[in-house]
Amino acid sequence: MSEPLAPPQPLVTPTAQPFWDALAEHRVVVQHCGSCGAWVHYPRVRCPRCGADALVFEPVDGTGRLVSFTVARQPVSPHFAESGPMVIAIVEVAPGARLTTNIDTDDPGALRVGDLLDPVFVDDGDGPTTLRFSPRRA
Amino acid sequence: MGLTGGAVIAGFVERPAERPFPGPRKLGIEQWADLAADALADAGIAWSEVDGICTGAEILESPRFVPATLAEYCGWSVNFAERCDLGGASNVGMVWRAAAAVELGLAEVVVCAVSGQPRPPSPVSEANPAFWFGASASEWGSPQAEFEIPFANLGQNGGFAQYATAYHAAFGWNERARAKVVVDQRISAQDNPDAIFYGSPTTIDEVLGSRMIADPLRLMEIVMPVAGGAAVVVTTPERCERHRGVKVIGCGEHLTHKTPTYAPDLTETPVGPAARRAFAMAGLHPSEMDMVQLYDCYTITALLTLEGSGFCGKGEAMDFVEAHDLTWRGDFPMNTNGGQLGFGQAGLAGGMGHIVEAVRQIQGRAGQRQLARHDRAYVSGTGGVMSEQSALVLEGM
Numbered sequence: 430m431s432e433p434l435a436p437p438q439p440l441v442t443p444t445a446q447p448f449w450d451a452l453a454e455h456r457v458v459v460q461h462c463g464s465c466g467a468w469v470h471y472p473r474v475r476c477p478r479c480g481a482d483a484l485v486f487e488p489v490d491g492t493g494r495l496v497s498f499t500v501a502r503q504p505v506s507p508h509f510a511e512s513g514p515m516v517i518a519i520v521e522v523a524p525g526a527r528l529t530t531n532i533d534t535d536d537p538g539a540l541r542v543g544d545l546l547d548p549v550f551v552d553d554g555d556g557p558t559t560l561r562f563s564p565r566r567a
Numbered sequence: 568m569g570l571t572g573g574a575v576i577a578g579f580v581e582r583p584a585e586r587p588f589p590g591p592r593k594l595g596i597e598q599w600a601d602l603a604a605d606a607l608a609d610a611g612i613a614w615s616e617v618d619g620i621c622t623g624a625e626i627l628e629s630p631r632f633v634p635a636t637l638a639e640y641c642g643w644s645v646n647f648a649e650r651c652d653l654g655g656a657s658n659v660g661m662v663w664r665a666a667a668a669v670e671l672g673l674a675e676v677v678v679c680a681v682s683g684q685p686r687p688p689s690p691v692s693e694a695n696p697a698f699w700f701g702a703s704a705s706e707w708g709s710p711q712a713e714f715e716i717p718f719a720n721l722g723q724n725g726g727f728a729q730y731a732t733a734y735h736a737a738f739g740w741n742e743r744a745r746a747k748v749v750v751d752q753r754i755s756a757q758d759n760p761d762a763i764f765y766g767s768p769t770t771i772d773e774v775l776g777s778r779m780i781a782d783p784l785r786l787m788e789i790v791m792p793v794a795g796g797a798a799v800v801v802t803t804p805e806r807c808e809r810h811r812g813v814k815v816i817g818c819g820e821h822l823t824h825k826t827p828t829y830a831p832d833l834t835e836t837p838v839g840p841a842a843r844r845a846f847a848m849a850g851l852h853p854s855e856m857d858m859v860q861l862y863d864c865y866t867i868t869a870l871l872t873l874e875g876s877g878f879c880g881k882g883e884a885m886d887f888v889e890a891h892d893l894t895w896r897g898d899f900p901m902n903t904n905g906g907q908l909g910f911g912q913a914g915l916a917g918g919m920g921h922i923v924e925a926v927r928q929i930q931g932r933a934g935q936r937q938l939a940r941h942d943r944a945y946v947s948g949t950g951g952v953m954s955e956q957s958a959l960v961l962e963g964m
Contacts, residue, residue, distance in 0.1 A: 436719075437705070440712040471714045497736070497833055499728035500782040501719060506699035509719045517718060517725045517781075519828045529720045529828045537782070542736035559717060 434508045438556030445472040447486045452558040455550040457491040459523045460484040468523035491548035493520035493562045496527055500537045520546060520562055533563045540564065569848035574666035575804050575812035575964065578610025581797040581923045583761035584911035588685050588794035595627030596640050598682035602798035603641065610800040611809035612676055619647035619674030621661040621801075623681045623915045624654075647674040654702065654950025655862055656820065657681070658797075658918035659957035663818035665801035675806060680798035683913030702951060715826055723864065724789065726827045726952030728781035731867040733833035735783065737882065742783060744885035745866035746774035749787055749908050751893035752863070756905025758895065758936035763793050763911035788866040788908075795913025797923050804964060811930045817849030817960030825954050834882075838875035838947055838956035845945075846877070849960035853877045857940040858900040858928055860921035862949040862956075863907050872947050876958065895936045903928060903936055918948045922959070929963040 441449050448471075451458040460469040464481035475482050498518035504510045516532040533549055534540065546562035553559065580602055593601070599622070607614055620634045620643070629636045634648030647668040651657040658681060665677035696705070703711040703721040715721060731745075753769050756762035769787065777787040804812050819841035824830045846853060853876060861876070863869040870884035878899075879887040891899035904910055904924040907917045925944035927933045933941075941963070948957040 437712075437716045439714065439717045440707040440709075442708055442713055445713060471710055497729040497733040497827075499725050499732060499784075500779075501725055502779050502781065505719050505722050505725065508699065512719070515719050517720050517729070519729060519833075527828050529715050529718045529826065531718050542733060556717075 436508045436512065438553070439559065441557055444474055448472055449557045451486070451488075452550060452560055455558070457489050457522060457548060457560065458486040459489050459526050461487040468526035470522065470526040470528050489523050491522070493522050493546035493548065495540060495542055495544040495546055496521050497542060498532065498540060516540070518562070528560070531561045533561055570663070570666055570670060570815055570818060572814035572816045572962070573804070574669035574801055575807045575814050576662070576922070576926050576961070577612065577800050577802045577807040577812060578606050578810060579797070579799045579923045579926050580605035580609055581761070581920060582684065582795045582913070584763040584793040584795050584913060586763055586791065586793045586911065592685055592687040594686055595682050596629060596636065598684055598796055599626055599637060599680050600641055602680040602682060602796050603678045606678060606680065606798035606800045609809075610802070610807070612800060612802065612806060616676045617641070617643045617678055618645050619665060619668055619677030620645050621649045621651065621665045621677055621679040623657045623661070624650060624652040626682070627686055645674065647677060653820070653948070653955045653957065655864060655915065655918045656948035656950035656955045656957040657915060658922055659818070659946060659948035659959050660820055662799065662801060662922055662959060663815060663957070666815035666818070669801055669803060675803050677801045678798060679801060681796065681916040681919050683796040683916035684794040711826065715828075720826065720828070723952060724781040724784065727865045727867055728784045729827050730833055730871065730953055731783050734867060734871065737834045739885065741885040742775060743771050744888050745788060745870065746771040747888050748863065748866045748869045748893065749774045751897070752902050752906040752909040754894040755903050755936060756909030759904050759910065762905040762909050763791055764905065764909050784865060784867065790864050790907045790912035790917065793911030793913050795911065795920075796916045797913070797919035799919070799922060799926065807964070810932070812964035813926045813929045814962045814964055815959060816962050817845035817847075817851070818958065819844030819848070820955065820957035822955040825951055827952050830953065836871045836875045836953045836956060838872050838949070838958060841956050841958040842876040842945075842947070845958040845960050849962070851943065851960060853945065855943060856945045857943050858903055858925065858938060859945045860902055860925045861945070861947040862918060862921060863902055864912065864917070864949060866908070868949055868953070869906075871953065872949065872956070875956075876945065876947060895938060900938055903933065903938065921946050921948070925961050929961060
């Protein structure tokens with residue numbers, strides 16, 4: 430591998446702008462279908478369950494449930510060469526609405542599928558605020 | 568409805584797995600033409616008889632208008648031209664599309680080939696910033712560029728590891744069962760001089776002692792990238808004279824997602840509907856197969872595919888692989904050439920190896936690892952991260 434590259438920032442699209450705007454205010458919003466009631470992430474113009482164009486961003490409390498995860502022991506690309514081992518996780522933030530994220534923890538061995546997680550809003554001066562999670566303290 | 572056995576695989580070629588590749592190096596399109604020539608020679612069919620092309624997503628230096636490029640280069644006038652963009656599931660997808668074209672009467676001789684050797688060094692700079700993102704689209708507007716790549720969710724290891732975590736959380740943490748897949752297939756690879764792990768059997772403890780790459784998957788549970796390439800010829804039974812014809816009697820494919828985050832259920836993979844359709848089309852049950860050649864890019868892929876294809880129940884694959892001898896000598900011959908875990912993975916051509924081995928066995932050409940019963944085979948393909956899966960049922964004429 431050549432010299433380290435900066436971790437890529439999310440390339441924000443117009444449809445998803447309200448999601449990123451909410452994160453900047455340390456809130457989480459998820460699309461909800463006004464036709465069939467599905468919760469949808471990532472943001473789309475049509476509901477992937479029923480096809481209706483009735484998706485509306487709704488606030489959720491930001492609590493996550495751990496669906497699955499791995500610990501990437503080696504950098505997946507030169508962009509993450511400085512990151513150390515990363516927990517790459519699938520987290521549910523509303524019924525059926527899952528997102529890809531990282532989990533901030535010193536003890537990934539303690540993570541279990543089904544764990545409840547707290548949101549961590551990461552303000553990065555170079556790009557949009559991103560949403561990570563941390564294990565919920567008992 | 569469905570395939571009726573009116574199309575057969577008549578011949579094949581498979582390059583040995585090599586790492587490092589000793590050369591000589593050729594362009595992708597040159598490799599493709601060589602593979603076509605060798606597969607046609609094996610089938611005993613003349614170059615000029617080709618009237619159909621099936622290829623993978625790209626030919627290295629020719630990513631677009633691929634079939635037209637190939638027809639022009641090879642000098643063929645074709646009536647059927649297909650480029651299959653299903654990752655590792657492409658090879659199975661190519662074969663059933665070719666069989667369908669033959670049964671429809673669109674074409675009589677279809678070459679299905681995938682190259683997998685490195686090219687000569689290019690005289691122009693080929694630096695491509697998207698290179699590191701692999702199958703994850705890094706262009707603005709792609710869901711991966713916005714929601715995956717920033718979180719390091721790219722490449723294959725992490726996604727398959729997430730599948731493994733979810734699977735074990737649901738059904739128990741028997742890691743030795745995963746390791747046994749590697750061990751048994753390596754035993755079969757000892758009877759395949761073309762395999763990268765020929766001469767290198769292993770043990771469960773060695774697999775579980777190998778370096779952790781993406782928890783819970785370890786280095787030896789992940790395919791070794793090698794140079795290679797493979798092709799088959801699909802034609803009519805009448806044109807199949809040199810070897811026993813291998814009828815394509817069942818097929819299916821199913822897709823649900825690109826990134827596992829959005830999979831409907833991480834403990835159930837798309838192969839289920841694909842396999843059920845393939846078996847129903849063939850009028851056969853999984854228990855009637857003499858062998859399975861299933862896509863095994865990772866150990867977890869093999870377990871999930873065994874379950875999804877109906878060889879055992881959901882959550883039962885760990886017990887199943889421990890209860891059965893998966894070697895070619897065993898009671899459940901699985902990936903008799905060593906599979907990709909034992910043979911190596913020549914890029915997209917890795918999936919063609921499963922088809923080639925099924926044909927080789929059914930035609931009675933498997934040499935020292937020839938099965939005694941070798942009339943029917945189940946073959947699966949997997950692309951992306953359990954994103955797309957495909958299934959074939961093959962039967963000797």
